[in-house]
Amino acid sequence: MKTNRRSFLGGVSTAAVLTASGSAFAQKKYDDGATDKEIKIGHTNPYSGPASSYGVIGKGLEGYWKMVNDRGGINGRKVDFITRDDAYSPPKTVEVVRQLVEQEKVLCLFNTLGTPTNTAIHKYMNQKKVPQLYVATGASKWGKPKEFPWTMGYQPDYHTEAVIYAKHILANVKDAKIGVLMQNDDYGKDYWGGFEEGLGKDIGKVVKRVTYETTDPTVDSQIIQLKDSGANVFFNIAIPKFAAQAIRKIADLGWKPMQYLNNVSSSVASTLRPAGIENSQGIITALYLMDPTDKQWNDNADMKTWSAWMDKYMPGANKNDGNYIFAYSVAFLMEQTLKKCGDNLTRANVMKQAANFQKQRVPLLLPGITVSTSPTDFYPIQSVQLASFKGETWNLFGDIQSAEGS
Amino acid sequence: MPAFPKKWLAVLLVLAVVIPLLQPVLPDIVSNYRLFLVSTMIIASIAVLGLNLLTGFNGQISLGHGAFYAVGAYTAAILMDRLNVPYWATLPAAAIVCFIVGYLFGLPALKLEGHYLALATFALALAVPQILKYKWLEDLTGGVQGIVLLKPEAPFGLPLSEDQWLYYFCLVVMVFLYWGAANMLNSRSGRAMMAIRDQPMAASTMGIDLALYKTVTFGISAAYTGIAGALSASAIAFVAPDSFTIFLSIKFLIGLVVGGVGSLAGSVVGGIFYVLVDNSAQALSQFVRNDLGVPFDLSAYTVFGVLLVALMYLMPMGIVGGVYLAVRRLRSQR
Numbered sequence: 018m019k020t021n022r023r024s025f026l027g028g029v030s031t032a033a034v035l036t037a038s039g040s041a042f043a044q045k046k047y048d049d050g051a052t053d054k055e056i057k058i059g060h061t062n063p064y065s066g067p068a069s070s071y072g073v074i075g076k077g078l079e080g081y082w083k084m085v086n087d088r089g090g091i092n093g094r095k096v097d098f099i100t101r102d103d104a105y106s107p108p109k110t111v112e113v114v115r116q117l118v119e120q121e122k123v124l125c126l127f128n129t130l131g132t133p134t135n136t137a138i139h140k141y142m143n144q145k146k147v148p149q150l151y152v153a154t155g156a157s158k159w160g161k162p163k164e165f166p167w168t169m170g171y172q173p174d175y176h177t178e179a180v181i182y183a184k185h186i187l188a189n190v191k192d193a194k195i196g197v198l199m200q201n202d203d204y205g206k207d208y209w210g211g212f213e214e215g216l217g218k219d220i221g222k223v224v225k226r227v228t229y230e231t232t233d234p235t236v237d238s239q240i241i242q243l244k245d246s247g248a249n250v251f252f253n254i255a256i257p258k259f260a261a262q263a264i265r266k267i268a269d270l271g272w273k274p275m276q277y278l279n280n281v282s283s284s285v286a287s288t289l290r291p292a293g294i295e296n297s298q299g300i301i302t303a304l305y306l307m308d309p310t311d312k313q314w315n316d317n318a319d320m321k322t323w324s325a326w327m328d329k330y331m332p333g334a335n336k337n338d339g340n341y342i343f344a345y346s347v348a349f350l351m352e353q354t355l356k357k358c359g360d361n362l363t364r365a366n367v368m369k370q371a372a373n374f375q376k377q378r379v380p381l382l383l384p385g386i387t388v389s390t391s392p393t394d395f396y397p398i399q400s401v402q403l404a405s406f407k408g409e410t411w412n413l414f415g416d417i418q419s420a421e422g423s
Numbered sequence: 424m425p426a427f428p429k430k431w432l433a434v435l436l437v438l439a440v441v442i443p444l445l446q447p448v449l450p451d452i453v454s455n456y457r458l459f460l461v462s463t464m465i466i467a468s469i470a471v472l473g474l475n476l477l478t479g480f481n482g483q484i485s486l487g488h489g490a491f492y493a494v495g496a497y498t499a500a501i502l503m504d505r506l507n508v509p510y511w512a513t514l515p516a517a518a519i520v521c522f523i524v525g526y527l528f529g530l531p532a533l534k535l536e537g538h539y540l541a542l543a544t545f546a547l548a549l550a551v552p553q554i555l556k557y558k559w560l561e562d563l564t565g566g567v568q569g570i571v572l573l574k575p576e577a578p579f580g581l582p583l584s585e586d587q588w589l590y591y592f593c594l595v596v597m598v599f600l601y602w603g604a605a606n607m608l609n610s611r612s613g614r615a616m617m618a619i620r621d622q623p624m625a626a627s628t629m630g631i632d633l634a635l636y637k638t639v640t641f642g643i644s645a646a647y648t649g650i651a652g653a654l655s656a657s658a659i660a661f662v663a664p665d666s667f668t669i670f671l672s673i674k675f676l677i678g679l680v681v682g683g684v685g686s687l688a689g690s691v692v693g694g695i696f697y698v699l700v701d702n703s704a705q706a707l708s709q710f711v712r713n714d715l716g717v718p719f720d721l722s723a724y725t726v727f728g729v730l731l732v733a734l735m736y737l738m739p740m741g742i743v744g745g746v747y748l749a750v751r752r753l754r755s756q757r
Contacts, residue, residue, distance in 0.1 A: 065724050102705050102723055107666045108659045112463065119456035133569060137661040140571065201556065202567040
């Protein structure tokens with residue numbers, strides 16, 4: 018389409034160009050936020066407040082769109098990426114999202130971060146029929162195309178991941194007595210719900226479950242309770258800071274359970290190094306993204322491209338931070354979605370294309386893991402691979418585990 | 424602080440009623456989003472008014488009014504979610520619940536003065552989000568997941584958008600509450616409240632029951648802020664513990680100090696200021712970085728902080744106090 022028009026422009030008179038471009042326009046369809054020149058995408062992220070450590074994701078996304086624009090944009094259109102601070106406060110999210118949708122008139126929202134914050138705008142986005150794509154939260158409620166046809170998640174949901182751990186425990190540990198440490202919020206509960214489901218009738222094998230609050234200084238007393246319960250398996254549902262404390266305390270106590278660590282804290286740099294590499298040997302987790310500090314990916318082509326992008330667009334940023342990997346991969350998927358839309362940049366078509374990926378390869382996902390969606394499947398990534406920690410890296414083992422259809 | 428001239432008040436009110444009706448004529452200027460923003464300003468100014476009654480007029484410092492705001496919001500949300508109570512009926516309920524909570528909290532707080540009271544209320548603000556997540560309350564509060572609500576729609580088939588209706592609803596509530604506060608402050612009780620602030624010993628010598636006045640003021644102040652919370656639950660249509668962090672309480676205090684302590688008009692200015700600046704601080708920090716070419720990555724809070732320091736330096740009595748002083752100076756020069 019585009020080249021045709023260009024060649025027209027070269028040869029014919031102005032009048033002819035006008036008519037020609039007029040007919041070309043007829044095939045282009047736009048909603049708010051899309052024109053011949055640009056596509057407006059809205060985003061919210063906590064750059065301030067208690068969850069501001071996630072702010073790097075927003076910075077990473079900005080860097081990605083800068084790269085896209087430097088190489089000519091998407092189908093000739095520049096991406097205008099508007100990111101706003103919501104301080105992880107739901108009322109603030111409502112305010113800035115309304116601003117993005119009603120004042121800035123963005124085509125869609127992309128990768129808005131946080132479970133409570135996305136919940137606050139969930140209904141609004143679906144009433145307004147504006148896509149809320151690839152939200153940055155692992156809660157399992159984002160994939161409900163029937164009730165919420167304008168909202169879609171991205172990462173494997175916590176629920177599915179926990180089911181996989183539960184099955185692995187049942188298959189591999191004899192006489193399992195399980196102790197669970199869990200953050201007392203929606204994220205912790207989502208994992209716990211999956212774990213319960215995975216254990217099924219063996220739920221009695223959980224001998225002790227303790228919780229912590231993000232405001233707690235340490236989880237030492239919780240770990241002592243778990244050890245005293247006589248557990249021989251430990252399931253660590255904690256964010257990096259507390260997961261590391263738990264692993265260290267377990268080593269200090271001389272307790273030697275089989276350890277399962279949630280993917281949220283799988284970063285070598287932010288969890289396992291602070292916990293002590295020697296204390297982390299043998300821990301099992303489930304992965305879907307490559308870890309930037311894991312040496313086995315040093316020669317990987319995706320990783321090299323990513324590293325070059327980091328050097329060019331994110332100078333000075335911490336290359337050990339897995340959030341940049343996440344940002345790069347999810348932005349790539351968004352770029353593909355918009356590319357597939359072609360010149361039909363309506364909100365309906367954006368959703369249609371987002372729900373139409375068949376085994377799409379996304380850089381930095383583990384080899385073998387792909388993105389598949391359909392009008393009834395709004396969970397883009399549903400596969401993980403188990404890995405155990407050996408030496409200084411994660412050693413992937415077993416098959417890619419999928420929960421398609423769950 | 425001077426009374427606001429009645430003439431101007433009437434003009435402002437007429438404007439406040441008429442402007443939203445211009446939406447069909449000026450859809451870009453009077454957009455739904457802007458009306459929503461003004462509604463949040465109104466809600467904030469009611470909350471700041473509640474704090475002002477306590478701190479500005481009665482001299483008790485509170486760093487924990489976010490807690491009463493949360494209690495009001497949750498009272499409204501639970502009533503709407505569980506008992507299908509209409510949104511307008513939740514306001515008196517929230518007021519009563521918050522009055523009781525505020526009154527009860529005021530009892531032990533009587534023994535605390537100044538900074539100690541500030542610390543006790545600070546603790547309250549820190550505790551409330553945790554309490555909302557507590558497992559015994561979880562069935563009611565929805566725990567961390569919060570409660571999703573429906574937005575109020577215009578009744579009687581009025582041809583108003585949700586946001587227009589919400590705006591008018593908030594406006595009526597605000598006018599009513601301000602009228603009530605102004606009357607109370609002009610009465611014997613109001614003078615007693617201020618006497619306690621200025622000279623507690625003299626006040627008690629004159630026969631004012633300090634304990635009673637202080638606790639009741641605490642209750643009324645909490646009720647006002649609770650009504651604001653209930654309104655916000657309807658406006659946002661979602662409540663969650665993350666909405667009521669300690670920052671909320673601090674923002675109310677900022678609104679109070681910036682608007683003008685001990686001034687009714689100051690509460691309105693304070694509410695507007697805190698929504699507006701909170702809103703534009705990020706835009707401003709981007710402007711400083713991109714357009715002025717300052718090579719620092721200023722966070723929105725840095726800009727907010729610098730603005731606050733500048734404002735406090737230039738107008739130590741708040742915006743209303745500053746404007747009043749400026750007007751008086753101009754007049755005396757003539």
